[in-house]
Amino acid sequence: MRYFVTGTAGFIGFHLARRLLQDGHEVAGFDGMTAYYNLRLKEARHAALAQFPAFRPTLAMLEDRAALEKAMIDFQPDVIVHLAAQAGVRYSLENPKAYLDSNLIGSWNILELAKTLKVGHLMLASTSSVYGANPEVPFRETDRADEPLTFYAATKKATELMAHSYSHLYRVPTTAFRFFTVYGPWGRPDMALFKFVKAMIEDREIEVYGEGKMSRDFTFIDDLVDSIIDLSRIVPSEENRVEGSVRDTLSHQAPFRVVNIGGGQPVGLLDFIEVIESVMGKPAKRKMLPMQQGDVPRTYASPDLLVALTGKKPETGVDTGVRRFVEWYLEHREELGL
Template sequence: MRYFITGTAGFIGFHLARRLLEQGHEVAGFDGMTAYYSLRLKEARNAALAQFPAFQGTIAMLEDRAALEAAVAAANPDVIVHLAAQAGVRYSVENPKAYLDSNLVGSWNILDIARTIGVGHLMLASTSSVYGASPTIPFRETDKTDEPLTFYAASKKAVELMAHSYAHLYQVPTTAFRFFTVYGPWSRPDMAPFKFVKAIVEDREIEIYGEGQMSRDFTYVDDLVDSIIDLSAIAPSETNRVEGIDTLSHQAPFRAVNIGGGQPVGLLDFIRTIEEALGKTAKRKMLPMQQGDVRRTFASADLLVALTGRKPEIRLDQGIRTFVDWYLQHREELAL
């Protein structure tokens, strides 16, 4: 099949594109190569994908409508997977306009182009942050998601709503998947696993927010990629409605799906897992909750399992060990 993926120089986009290429699919990548974090890391991901003859990459911003239209037209994709976005919950407090430009304007461009070409399945990355500080656990796709705590979460919820309207108006089959704290090799340096491992290796303090009383439903990146690929073959329609728990709209071929294992881990247990993998004890600095943070995330995987037959299951200790091995192997080469 032919896939068009935005954000292929990013953490998740890189892993998804590489897996699809290894499976023999054609992948057209699109990435703005923004300087939000190390360009050296993004360039290394891009270079790894460029080794595949079936990969074609375009470097341009989502807001550049002409460049995006040309890249999609050249790819003629069966599936569009829109992963590119301005990431980072905390950064959205400092620079909300970056999220307006990329996550709203850029995503609208994707929606409108998908409508124009009549793509078979449009897939959009959303986030567990849309649940805000929901008191209901686990977080189910049918829960209310109208109280985002950050502009990042609000921008992702807005994309879901815009996508639903386009699915209704133009019958574009659309799946929005909500990620839960994805980690693994090649991850972003601003994410907690990367920051903690780097600080411990360099014998520096790690900053532990919320006095360590938070918990997260961690998802290893290979599990996430499995779920995206599984869902790519299940374009939303009445023929695959799951009674009782589905978010499949009654007005449009649109569905939102959690991608998480439903096994939250306390922050202090998470740190102990990293310490065991490194064989080194962290120096800890306890801090209060940061603005926009939530105490916990906890995915219901019921809908994902009903649709695909499986859910993320790689254990945290396995995933952290693989990430630590990758980091230690590449830290000098990539200036990590």
């Protein structure tokens, strides 16, 4: 099949594109190569994808409607997987306009082109951040998600709502998936695991926010990619509405569905740090700090709908996932200037 993937120089987009190419699909990648973090890392990801003849990259911003339109019309995709976004909860406090431009204007451009091309399946990345500080656990897709704590979360929920309207008005089959703390090799330098490992190697303190009392539902990247590919084959329609004890989010007005991608096994931050210490073979120097503005105390996915649709959920434990990351980091640290 022909997959148009935005954000292919990013962490998740790179892994998804590589898996699709390995499986024999054609992939058109679209990425703005923003300087939000280490460009050498982004360039190395795209260089790895360029080894596949079936990969077609375009370097441009999502807000560049003409470039996006040309790339998509030339490629004529069967599936669009929209992963590109301005990421990062904390950075949204410093530069909210980047989130407005990329996550709202850029996503609207994607919706317009999905409508024009009558694409077979539009898939959109959302986030567990839309649940805010939801007191009910685990987080279910049917829970209210109307109290975002950051502008980043607000733009992601807005993208879901915009996509539902387009799905209803123009019958664009759409799946929005909510990620839960994705980690693994080739990860983002602004994420906790990356920062902790780097600080420990350099014999510096790690900054532990919320006094270490937070917990996260960590999702290993390979499991996430498996789930996205499985869901890409399940185009929302009444024919695959889930019945029974699991509440489906398939809209009654549109071929639109929201699905959590998480294993439903939250890990305490201090326990996570202990796993890193075990893998690294050394203790971390911990600097305990209060909760940062915009942070949530916990994330905890209900994977019930994902399991009902695909038959599986993320299962990789943090001990395995952290070891895989550390092995990658040690191998590529000097080469990529990490």
